[in-house]
Amino acid sequence: MPDENQGHSSNGPVASTDRVVGQRVHRYGGVDRVTGAQRYLSDITFTDAAHVAFATVPVGCAAIDAIDTSPAVAMPGVIAVVHADDLPQPVARFGISHRDRPVIATETVNYHGEPVAAVVAETEDEARAAANAVVIHYTELNGVYGLDAALADGARLVQDPSVRPGDDLNSTNVLEQVEYAWGGVGSEGASSHTIIEDTYTFPMVTHFPIEPGGIVAAPTDDGGIEVYSPVQHPYLLQRTIAEVWSIPLSRVRVIAPDPGGGFGGKQTPRYEPLIAFLALKTGRTCRLVLSLEEAFQMMRRSGCRIHARTGFTEAGELTFHEMRVDFVVGAYADVAPRVMTKGSYVGAGPYRIPRVSINARAVLTNTVPSCAFRGFGAPQVGWATESQLDAGARALGLDSLEVRRRNLVQHDEAFIRGDYEARADGRWHESLEKAAELIGWHEPTPLGRGRGISVGIKPGATTGLSQSLVRLLYDGSAMAYAGTSDMGQGARTLWKQILADELGVDLDLITIISGDTNAVPFDLQTSASRSTVFMGNAVLAACEDIRDRVLELYAEATETPQSELAHSPGQLVTPSGAISLVEAAQTALGGLRGEFVGQGTSRLWGTKGHPLGGDAAFYEFNATAIEVEVDRATGEILLTKHVTVGDVGTEINPLQVVSQDEGAAIMGLGHSLMEQMLFDEHGRILNLGAIDYRIPTFNDVALHMQTASVENHDGPGPYGCKGISEGALLCTAGAVGAAVADAIGTPVRDLPITAERVWRTIRDANRDSPD
Amino acid sequence: MASYCRPHTVSEALAALANAEGHGRILVGGTDLLVHLRKDPFAPTVIVDIKSVSDFPPAVEFGAEAVRFGPTARMSEISSDPFIADHLPALGASARVVGSIAIRNRATLIGNICNASPAADTAPALLVYGSTVTMTGPGGERTMPLADFFVEPGQTRCGPDEIVIRVDVPIPDRGHRSAFQRLTRRRGVDLATVSVAAGVDADGRIVLGLGCVGPTPLLTDASPPVDLTDPDAIEGAVEELVSITTPISDVRAARDYREAMVRVLAVRAVQAAAAASEGVSS
Amino acid sequence: MTDSSVHPTSEVAVAVELNGEHVHATIPAHRTLLDMLRDDLGLCGTKRCCAEGECGACSVLLDGELVNSCLVLGAEADGGVLLTIEGLSMDGVTDLQEEFLAAGAVQCGVCIPGQVMAAEQLLQTNPDASRDEIRDVMSGNLCRCASYQRIVEAIQTAAAGRRTDA
Incomplete structure (x- = not known):
């Protein structure tokens, strides 16, 4: 095995050794994580906490006829048993784009696992036993569990039209739809030598965080509430609690312990309003710790079906691309409409295509509401587009790398046209070429193996607001307040690095505070790989603010004209030479001591009328190449090589870049090769739990794996960085699919590409062409 | 709610089971029992932990x-x-x-x-x-x-x-060789989709043990002697032997895939056994 | 407490040597070792995810052997010797833990205590394990951040360091 090539490489300039940015700084909070001292939500002790358990029904769609709580109420330790009738009427609904999710199931159960009643008891065992004793009389309804059922004439509506008043689509199961088009339609066939038309599917998959999660809510003396939840968006949760229960923001304190894995699954409030209600009603601290199964029933990625029609010239240039995309979003909107609009916005990929037409829909079904998940719609749609490019290459007898070279846009060239065009903000050909080089594209493929190369693109955040406070203390230590949730991406490590360089403070003397809305200023959210750019810029600005303030006070204290002073990272330049910023600060503060407080804001306004609400601050671009060996008799796939190259702008911490890139790439293997949520005819999840929902293990990683970066320092974030945390997952499926097709001669169009599907594809191909 | 006891002799263990009136569950490794307990935590299970029993045969x-x-x-x-x-x-x-x-x-x-x-x-x-x-x-x-x-x-x-x-x-006679083949959904730890053990004796008679292709693990009869150097002969014998299988479709695989795979794995297991040197197999 | 050798009890008294100290707990019969450690003994370094032996987040050493503490009853551990991540880290960060940090193996971190316990057991039982053997042995410990390559690197580096020191 070629071990010498393992690991990570970058073509960027070697970071100068006197800067901390660019160094492999160890993770902030790492020591606590390796010693077990890190306190995730379920590790925090609450004195006198009561425990919550949910009662549910074992079907995906049902009318709730009656609920008999008396057996549960009579059980030992039970404090309260609550269902919809016990809440203020009508039962409040909440959500970001659609206020459609009720605090607790009311009248109907709309997906398997939706809480129907909640028990509060003295111990976890007592709560579970009592929840088990709640008798729910229900009538199973004719739920819609798949796209065809949901879209059929006369299909049962997942949401009553009254939930979406005034919505033209409220008498259908289509929650939202969008169309992107440019270049006109109709004449596309004339310029095309070859037209490829096929249907692709992408499975529903679940986030499977190793910390399933939980919620603790405690009433406060002033009539407010504290909510502990490992959420990615503490400020959204604060707003939701405040709005649902009419409490001023100032009395809703959200404490967000570091999420033990987020991946998009811990963004939005779900059960927090209910747990808050239970706490307010009982006057007790109420604690809910979720099982992994309950986490499966709380978060998943939208499944997707894509019908695509694509034209090519004889030379492999794209002439047109049409897509009809249906996202299976589940019972409530969550952020799925946004996943649909954003994912399909880049549906045609980073290519130069004269005519494009994309029609996408978010379709409601009686399944777990889907939410954000690393890649945010782009992996689903990209799977189809990348597969179409490969199908075109095969039909034309062209090399699939060459087809991508011919169509991939150059720097600053538009790949989305029309009224709101988008241009390449990176030199993406460099990533493509590097991936090809790393996998040895031009070396002959060993017998029995196949190779594929694929690219992916995802728009970063299109609006944003991050605020940060930085304090430089008298002794030369510093603190940053930054609301980004540190869920594994290592955000705090980066803030520490920025402070170290900008203030000239030793890394060990820096503390970062996050996860408490009472202490930390507003941050919109931790999503879309935005934080390094948005919060990074806010932290950077706060550091510059401190340097301005040091300069001003130093001028005053030493009676030096401000015009004779200047500052630079870590330094104040005085007429007698440069001194460290800490020394300058101490001189300026004088005998009273005190501290400097800097404030930084990073704001991106949207663009009115833009289909995404604004231009993306940056694009994540990735090229992935994969080599596989296929056992033709069983269909089993062995990954022999897996390389990915990301266009990162600047690596602020190369160690964390490689962790995130490898992690995303391997996570991408999940939906490509093995992961899928399976449902029975009652809408129940068949593989509910770790035994039959399979995610990649150590042994499922490619024999040879390498990630790399292209650094052109051309991003909008600090030091020219871009967001990076999703890129390496965007086109994993495309590369795996192409490699398998190369190996067996026939493409598989449905994910995951399980051994069984490969075997079936080979068998069917042999039937179609008997020799 | 469950209860627990830890007998020290076989007779104590049997007494505990008898007293449990059908709710007794024997605990040794617990890797299956605890999964069941978690799914049904409120049953009156009587857990009889027999790891301290001193008059069992040695491990x-x-x-x-x-x-x-x-x-x-x-x-x-x-x-x-x-x-x-x-x-x-x-x-x-x-x-x-x-x-x-x-x-x-x-x-x-x-x-x-x-x-x-x-x-x-x-x-x-x-x-x-x-x-x-x-x-x-x-x-x-x-x-x-x-x-x-x-x-x-x-x-x-x-x-x-x-x-x-x-x-x-x-312990098989010298000349008997055996091998095991298993198909899973991923390369790391997994439950079997199909599994096959093959034994071949000195005369080329094949016996198969088969997993996940019937309601229980299955044992085939012995085949007539087969020329183990002849792939077609092995395939033919396997085809006969696996006729006892009745696989179902479930969350791990569809029936037709299992039907095909039990054949592939059986042939491979027989070939691996045949290729093993006497008394030692892969 | 009646004689639990013959008469089943719904509460069980458990005495274990935990990280070098003798501790006692009285727990319900069905309580797992994992829940006993976390809820009764207050040691939350051992993490809970799947609770059915598939993820390895709850890995501890019982009588010197790696086990999933979610698949062991607290009652079964009676009389046993337990080492958890807290015990392993008693004298500070070990060489192996240091290599986890240096390799970038720690992302969200929930699986890491279990990974460290499994890796420590691996180093002690097979100090010369190859990369393939490491991958195979560690496959019972899931990491959703997928730090797998980083963890393998950390184990290899720690193993090399111990060989040099030996």
Whole structure:
């Protein structure tokens, strides 16, 4: 095995050794994580906490006829048993784009696992036993569990039209739809030598965080509430609690312990309003710790079906691309409409295509509401587009790398046209070429193996607001307040690095505070790989603010004209030479001591009328190449090589870049090769739990794996960085699919590409062409 | 709610089971039992932990004609034992793929068969070697071929008041060779989609033990002598032997895939066994 | 407490040597070792995810062997010797833990205590393990951040360091 090539490489300039940015700084909070001292939500002790358990029904769609709580109420330790009738009427609904999710199931159960009643008891065992004793009389309804059922004439509506008043689509199961088009339609066939038309599917998959999660809510003396939840968006949760229960923001304190894995699954409030209600009603601290199964029933990625029609010239240039995309979003909107609009916005990929037409829909079904998940719609749609490019290459007898070279846009060239065009903000050909080089594209493929190369693109955040406070203390230590949730991406490590360089403070003397809305200023959210750019810029600005303030006070204290002073990272330049910023600060503060407080804001306004609400601050671009060996008799796939190259702008911490890139790439293997949520005819999840929902293990990683970066320092974030945390997952499926097709001669169009599907594809191909 | 006891003798253990009136569950490794307990935590299960019983057969005992496994024989010991690797290679190989290291440190061979899953990893190999199961209970000891032991998924011939105290695995004659093949959904720890153990004797007679292709692990009859150097002959023999299978579609695979795979794996297992040097197999 | 050798009890008294100290707990019969450690003994370094032996987050050493503490009853551990991540880290960060940090193996971190326990057991039982053997042995410990390559690197580096020191 070629071990010498393992690991990570970058073509960027070697970071100068006197800067901390660019160094492999160890993770902030790492020591606590390796010693077990890190306190995730379920590790925090609450004195006198009561425990919550949910009662549910074992079907995906049902009318709730009656609920008999008396057996549960009579059980030992039970404090309260609550269902919809016990809440203020009508039962409040909440959500970001659609206020459609009720605090607790009311009248109907709309997906398997939706809480129907909640028990509060003295111990976890007592709560579970009592929840088990709640008798729910229900009538199973004719739920819609798949796209065809949901879209059929006369299909049962997942949401009553009254939930979406005034919505033209409220008498259908289509929650939202969008169309992107440019270049006109109709004449596309004339310029095309070859037209490829096929249907692709992408499975529903679940986030499977190793910390399933939980919620603790405690009433406060002033009539407010504290909510502990490992959420990615503490400020959204604060707003939701405040709005649902009419409490001023100032009395809703959200404490967000570091999420033990987020991946998009811990963004939005779900059960927090209910747990808050239970706490307010009982006057007790109420604690809910979720099982992994309950986490499966709380978060998943939208499944997707894509019908695509694509034209090519004889030379492999794209002439047109049409897509009809249906996202299976589940019972409530969550952020799925946004996943649909954003994912399909880049549906045609980073290519130069004269005519494009994309029609996408978010379709409601009686399944777990889907939410954000690393890649945010782009992996689903990209799977189809990348597969179409490969199908075109095969039909034309062209090399699939060459087809991508011919169509991939150059720097600053538009790949989305029309009224709101988008241009390449990176030199993406460099990533493509590097991936090809790393996998040895031009070396002959060993017998029995196949190779594929694929690219992916995802728009970063299109609006944003991050605020940060930085304090430089008298002794030369510093603190940053930054609301980004540190869920594994290592955000705090980066803030520490920025402070170290900008203030000239030793890394060990820096503390970062996050996860408490009472202490930390507003941050919109931790999503879309935005934080390094948005919060990074806010932290950077706060550091510059401190340097301005040091300069001003130093001028005053030493009676030096401000015009004779200047500052630079870590330094104040005085007429007698440069001194460290800490020394300058101490001189300026004088005998009273005190501290400097800097404030930084990073704001991106949207663009009115833009289909995404604004231009993306940056694009994540990735090229992935994969080599596989296929056992033709069983269909089993062995990954022999897996390389990915990301266009990162600047690596602020190369160690964390490689962790995130490898992690995303391997996570991408999940939906490509093995992961899928399976449902029975009652809408129940068949593989509910770790035994039959399979995610990649150590042994499922490619024999040879390498990630790399292209650094052109051309991003909008600090030091020219871009967001990076999703890129390496965007086109994993495309590369795996192409490699398998190369190996067996026939493409598989449905994910995951399980051994069984490969075997079936080979068998069917042999039937179609008997020799 | 569950209750727990830890008897020190076989008779104490039997008394505890008798008193449990059908709610008794024997605990040794616990790797299956605790999963069941978690799913049904409020049942009045009586957990009878027999790890402290002092008058069981030892975990592993090597006799001249058979290897005897007691209730405490764990997968980790079986998978790393050189004698088993040499003489019962399909058993060693199948014990090696049971769960993770942490699971193999707890899971027992007898627990694996008493759980009576059609996917029990070691069952195909044990069947191929002609293993017998011995139970003890109020009516005394009784011994039966493992092939007769399985009734249906989760159900064996071991009564609720009985304990399986040993499994005897005859050491095959020299000239007998064996191998194990398994198909899973991923390369890391997984349950079997299909598993096959193959034994071939000096005359080329083939016997297969089959997992996940029927309601219980299955044992085929012996084939007539087959020329093991002839792939077509092996394929033909396998085709006959696997006719006893009745696979179903479930969350792990569809029926037709299992039907095809049991054939592929069986041929490979036979070929691997045939290719192994005498007394030692892959 | 009645004699639990014959008469089943719904509460069980458990005495274990935990990280070098003798501790006692009285727990319900069905309580797992994992829940006993976390809820009764207050040691939350051992993490809970799947609770059915598939993820390895709850890995501890019982009588010197790696087990999933979710698949062991607290009652079964009675009389046993337990080492958890807290015990392993008693004298500060070990060489192996240091290599986890240096390799970038720690992302969200929930699986890491279990990974460290499994890796420590691996180093002690097979100090010369190859990359393939490491991958195979560690496959019972899931990491959703998928730091797998980083963890393998950390184990290899720690193993090399111990060989040099030996």
